[in-house]
Amino acid sequence: MTDLIRLSAADLAGAIARGEASAVEATRAHLDRIAEVDGQVAAFLHVDEAGALAAAERVDRARAAGEELGPLAGVPVAVKDVLTTRGVPTTAGSKILEGWRPPYDSTIVQRLRAAGTVIVGKTNMDEFAMGSSTEYSAYGPTRNPWDLGRIPGGSGGGSAAALAAYEAPLAIGSDTGGSIRQPGAVTGTVGAKPTYGGTSRYGLIAFSSSLDTPGPCARTVVDAALLHAVIGGHDRRDSTSIPQPVPEVVAAARRGATGDLSGVRLGLVSQFSGEGAEPGVMAAFGEALERLTKLGAEVVEVSCPHFEYALPAYYLIAPSECSSNLARFDGVRYGLRVGDDGQRSLEEVMSLTREAGFGPEVKRRIIIGTYALSSGYYDAYYGQAQKVRTLITRDFTAAFERVDVLVSPTTPFVAFPFGSRTSDPYQMYLADLFTIPTNLYGGPAISVPCGLSDGLPVGFQIMAPTMADDRMYRVAAALESAVGTLTPPAL
Structure with missing residues (x-):
């Protein structure tokens, strides 16, 4: 049972398909591991043991009946708590949604279920995906398995x-300014942000609608590519979904x-x-x-030149969109409601609910975004930021006329100690310095481990043109073949 948790997703799926292990055995092994270590790591906000075992049993019955299984059937998957999951608590890391159980599945979750994967639970995150350390979760921080005194990245540190x-x-994450790639970099794992519109946002609790990308x-x-192939593709329920097939990401990774x-x-x-x-x-x-050049790359x-303006542009666009999106959390229709004693007005109830339900980072960004969108300031702030976004897109377009992919470190520093940046929001925002340009452009990018610094993982970022996700997987897999995977110290 212990050996099952060390297998790659591809190898585990193969063992299940061949009957060398059952999906129930694989699921139980991972549930036991969660019970053993998550008290220290705090990666999960909710573990759905009954639902996971029931899904695993369905896979085993299908195999016993001779049905052909999908490439990831029976493999456990953890889902960031920003994706609606029917009947399962979905909080987006916020008190304002505490206890909410959605009546529907997001498209990503639907596709995971259809592929026969086993959803074991919902993972911790910075509230409403606003953060780079998972310290802004209303339910407490997640810890980095490499060093329990350090952050696991954010906003998807739990995954x-x-x-x-x-x-x-x-695991499934979402990437608005680096929230898949940056946690991947500091935990020594692989995190891929697909092309914007290449994965559906239906059922994704919105932070910044023009940037949010599940991945x-x-x-x-190879495991990331297999999962990408399962969750990607057109969805008519998402108006920004691209009506094209998923690029050949699995073949590219294997190549x-x-x-x-x-x-x-x-x-x-430069x-x-x-x-x-x-x-x-x-x-x-x-x-x-240097390793990549030895493999034949030039x-x-x-x-x-406009990448240096990406950070300030992002921190006008994303808060502006979050200010609009989070207006729906009013204490009336669902989630937390405070002060509804029959004596207060609706406006007072809304104000009290938001005061109690939103954390400090969410409030900070709502205030910034509301100001940027206000009369007399829209053109000076939000409008100007969108013009910068256009210039950044032109930089990418020009660069991809000369090269196949762009490369950089994923994040400027390794995992930092808890509390070392929370008092200075700007220092926290710098964690996404290298990842934000891709979100503004809309193209795909991936972080893959490339080594250690002071015993902690370092991520290597590969950025590709829109709908050329296969290119980044090819280069990432080649680097992985040269560097190998990283294993954290035993918990």
Whole structure:
């Protein structure tokens, strides 16, 4: 049973399909692991033991009946608590949704169920996906399995930590400014942000609608690609969904795993040359780049001059959109309601509910966004930020005329100690310095482990053109073949 939790998702699915292990055995092994270590890690907000075992039993019955199983059938998966899951508590890490059980599944969850994966629970996150450390969860922080005194990244730290702690072989995250890739980098796991519109946002609790992108998290690149193929594709219920098939991400990952990158041109972004990044991070990144050149890749330095404005543009666009989206949490229709004693007005109840239900980081961003959208300031702030977004998109377009993918460190620093950045929001925001441009552009990007700095994982980011997700998987798998996967110290 213990050995099952160490298998990759692909190997575990193969063992189940061949009858070498049952889906129930695999699920029970992971549930036992959660019971053993999650008291220390706190990756999960809710563990659905009964639902997981019932799903596993369905897979075993299908195999016994001779039915053909999907490539991930029977494999446990952890789902970030920002995706609605029918009948299961879904909080987005906020007190304002405490106890809410959605009456419907998000498209991502529907596709996971249809593929025969086993959803073991919902993972912790920064409230409404606003944060880079999972310290802003209303339910307490998640801890990094590499060092329990350090953050696991954010906002999807619970999903990444669950992978690193061997509580699940697969997880789902969402990436608005780096919330899949940055946790992947600091936990030594793989996190992929698909092309915006390549995965459905239906049932994703909205933070910033023009940026939010659900995506796969895993311990290997092939596993991430397999999960991407399951959850991706057009969804008519999402107006921003791209009506095209999922790129051939699995084939690309398997091709990359052979270690041949002949003819691939890597664009080294000069604006990400290391200013503000820890020396150990840049050293590990440089060594990884050398490994890729030995596999046949050519490195070309490219300039993306407007990337330096990505951070301020993002922190106008995202808060503005969150200010609009979070207006729906009013204490009237669902979730928390405070002060409804029959004596107060509706406006007072709304105000009291939001005061009690929203945490400090969410309130900060709502205030920023409301100001940026207010009369007389819209053009000066939100409008200008959107113009910068256009310039960043042009930088990407020009760069991809010269190279196949762009590369950079995923984050400027390794996992930092709890509390070391919460008093200075700007220092916290810098965690997403290298990831935000891709969200503003809308293209895909992936973080893959590339080594250690002071004993902690470093992530290598690969960015590709829109709907060229397969390119990033090929390069990521090649790097993984050269570097190997990382294993945290035993808990």
